[in-house]
Amino acid sequence: MPPSNILDAIIAQSKLSKKETAKQQKIVEAAIALFAERGYANTSTSEIAKKSGVAEGTLFRHYGTKENLLLSVIVPFLKESIPFLAKEVFTDVNPRNYKSFELFIGALLRNRIAFLNENQDIFRVVLKELLYRDELRNELFPHLQSQLFFFLNDALEWFKELGQLKDLPNPVLLRLIMTSVASYLAVRYVLSPNREADDDAEVKTMVDFITGGVGKD
Amino acid sequence: MPPSNILDAIIAQSKLSKKETAKQQKIVEAAIALFAERGYANTSTSEIAKKSGVAEGTLFRHYGTKENLLLSVIVPFLKESIPFLAKEVFTDVNPRNYKSFELFIGALLRNRIAFLNENQDIFRVVLKELLYRDELRNELFPHLQSQLFFFLNDALEWFKELGQLKDLPNPVLLRLIMTSVASYLAVRYVLSPNREADDDAEVKTMVDFITGGVGKD
């Protein structure tokens, strides 16, 4: 997997900020909250400094530029979120443990919902900035796709063997499924937040839709 | 339907800028291109002025504020795009003319694809700004939803009568269908532009997915 410029930067950055001091922790927290609330461009470094209780200079001592701070905010999130890498998800939602595709997709959705419940702010930041930053997107998406493919290809094969999936090419299946999941999450957490959600009902609806569409057989 | 603040502004704006001079045309074109390319916040009024070949003052003489210019860019697009109002779409894609839900959804998709092919830049601007501007979103979405409902409710009933739709509540059906369509369009025109598309194949895939999901019956 060829490492790309931005991802390099991300990784380098993530290594640099490994030993996060208490102050850095504060800074990142404040940055997440503010970026999520009013976007990267509309948040000033002085606001971040004030909210995190450090001097503005400190912020630049640690992160060099505002842009870099953004990356430091996004990176750890992405590392967990391009998630299928992460062992936890692997373990939590191992397709082989599920007898039906419905159950598997339901579990996946619930897993991501649980994750986003804990990370709404960062999700908002990431989504907004992905829309704005072609570069970031162009570097991230292929990476994401290949990771997803690496993880889900096996699952798709598995459920095809079980006779539960249409005979479409895996990339197509992947795209349809992930787009549905992603757009559901985007609406739920970014476009219409503040809305109360009945998780069970919503997951069921989504699972039914992904597997069976809206048409009557 | 009570008119809301921002929509009022939008409409007022659209009326004011009725008689668009050549210069105004130039300004709006430049603004669309630049906003789409690097976002509203990262585009300066001086860049817009330079690109459109007018003095910066001219820009403010016509639009008063940069924000207002944004609206002037978005408005005409929205007026065509909250489209199901527009007689054209009504006429072009009248559900009663379609024997099957698949054909109807296919036609709808093709109609919107044709529209967006002509309006990619503005679509990008609108989508990005919708993500950033809670206010705009909060005012627009309910409006959009009610319009969609007004138009599609009938269609849904019609295809239910024909026995082609699952017996889900119309709002749920609407949400599932429209989210699918919207996310397809968002990916195609904003997240992964520059990509070549085989319209026929893609529409077919989407229609099949929306009607039948990915599961094998």
Place this chain on the structure above:
Amino acid sequence: MPPSNILDAIIAQSKLSKKETAKQQKIVEAAIALFAERGYANTSTSEIAKKSGVAEGTLFRHYGTKENLLLSVIVPFLKESIPFLAKEVFTDVNPRNYKSFELFIGALLRNRIAFLNENQDIFRVVLKELLYRDELRNELFPHLQSQLFFFLNDALEWFKELGQLKDLPNPVLLRLIMTSVASYLAVRYVLSPNREADDDAEVKTMVDFITGGVGKD
């Protein structure tokens, strides 16, 4: 009387705008009102144009510059207000007609109050701009002083002959009297407008003060 730069301009200006058209009348009226309300610097030519119902270009066609418009506003007022020139005042308040200095000063005060009641706005403009424009002041004051001297010297002599004035040099008397009158008018019309005034009582108080001071004999 050596003509000075600004006064030249004033006079030239006043000649140019001799044949005041209806539009010019409108412009001047609007300018007076706006300058008085929020000062010269805070009034834009476009506001004046709008308020007077003419195009902004028309305004410049007639007056050339905003500064010049100010002069056109101030000049006719000054011509009546450096007033002792004006035959009316001469006639109205001819010192020889007054048996006592008190009566004379009282009449003078009443005359100026009557005048300012009709010209409050312009008075405000003039006073404010006199404060701001050293040039205007430096040219105007000597002129004013010589005019006042020309007119009042005779009056002072007259009342000295009648044994009603202290034996101070006329310039000193002039300064004391005129400063008192002017500061009374300034307070009344500019610093504390909106205040109700009992003319008779106030004039009497001022006259008594000017003639007798506050000390007990």
Place this chain on the structure above:
Amino acid sequence: MPPSNILDAIIAQSKLSKKETAKQQKIVEAAIALFAERGYANTSTSEIAKKSGVAEGTLFRHYGTKENLLLSVIVPFLKESIPFLAKEVFTDVNPRNYKSFELFIGALLRNRIAFLNENQDIFRVVLKELLYRDELRNELFPHLQSQLFFFLNDALEWFKELGQLKDLPNPVLLRLIMTSVASYLAVRYVLSPNREADDDAEVKTMVDFITGGVGKD
């Protein structure tokens, strides 16, 4: 004495800018000089920055807005100038130490002349802005008046007891005296600066006028 909005701001401001750095000192000095010379509205922040030898940003870092800088210029002056509050004036010019009203008023005049000799520029700024800013005036004048009354009422009673003042209501006496003093100072320091003054002679003239008017007994 209920504190008013602007005065609150003034006081808050004066507290904030307690610890004036060398740069702030420079800025304020430059601002005073320029505001006095050509007025607030005709002075640009860039001129102030250049004259004080700091970057324009520095100016805003300290004072936030140009308006606020004006207040920072006016405030300390007012605090000394609504003076009769200040213990110094109380002590310097204690009416009980003066055997005659003439002597007292003379001392008061000399005290204020001495003060203004040191503060001519600021006095000019204050006077000009008072004329332009209704709000400031409306808040300041009642405050000023009540302070003066508080201080001088006693003095007036004292000199009435000594049989040296006419039996006019104290507010009237106050108004006549203070208007005379103020207009003398306004003429001397604002309307006709650059003029040489023979303090002794002028003070004597003013004192005589205030106590005895221009009329022969």
Place this chain on the structure above:
DNA sequence: GATGAATGAGCTTTCATTCAT
């Protein structure tokens, strides 16, 4: 003569970044 669209210099203000302490 009258218009008002167009101009562009100049305004106040913001903000990422630097650097002496």
Place this chain on the structure above:
DNA sequence: AATGAATGAAAGCTCATTCAT
């Protein structure tokens, strides 16, 4: 390491003035 005062480029916006119609 941490600070925060200082920077200055660039932002959005205003407005007196011009000029083609």
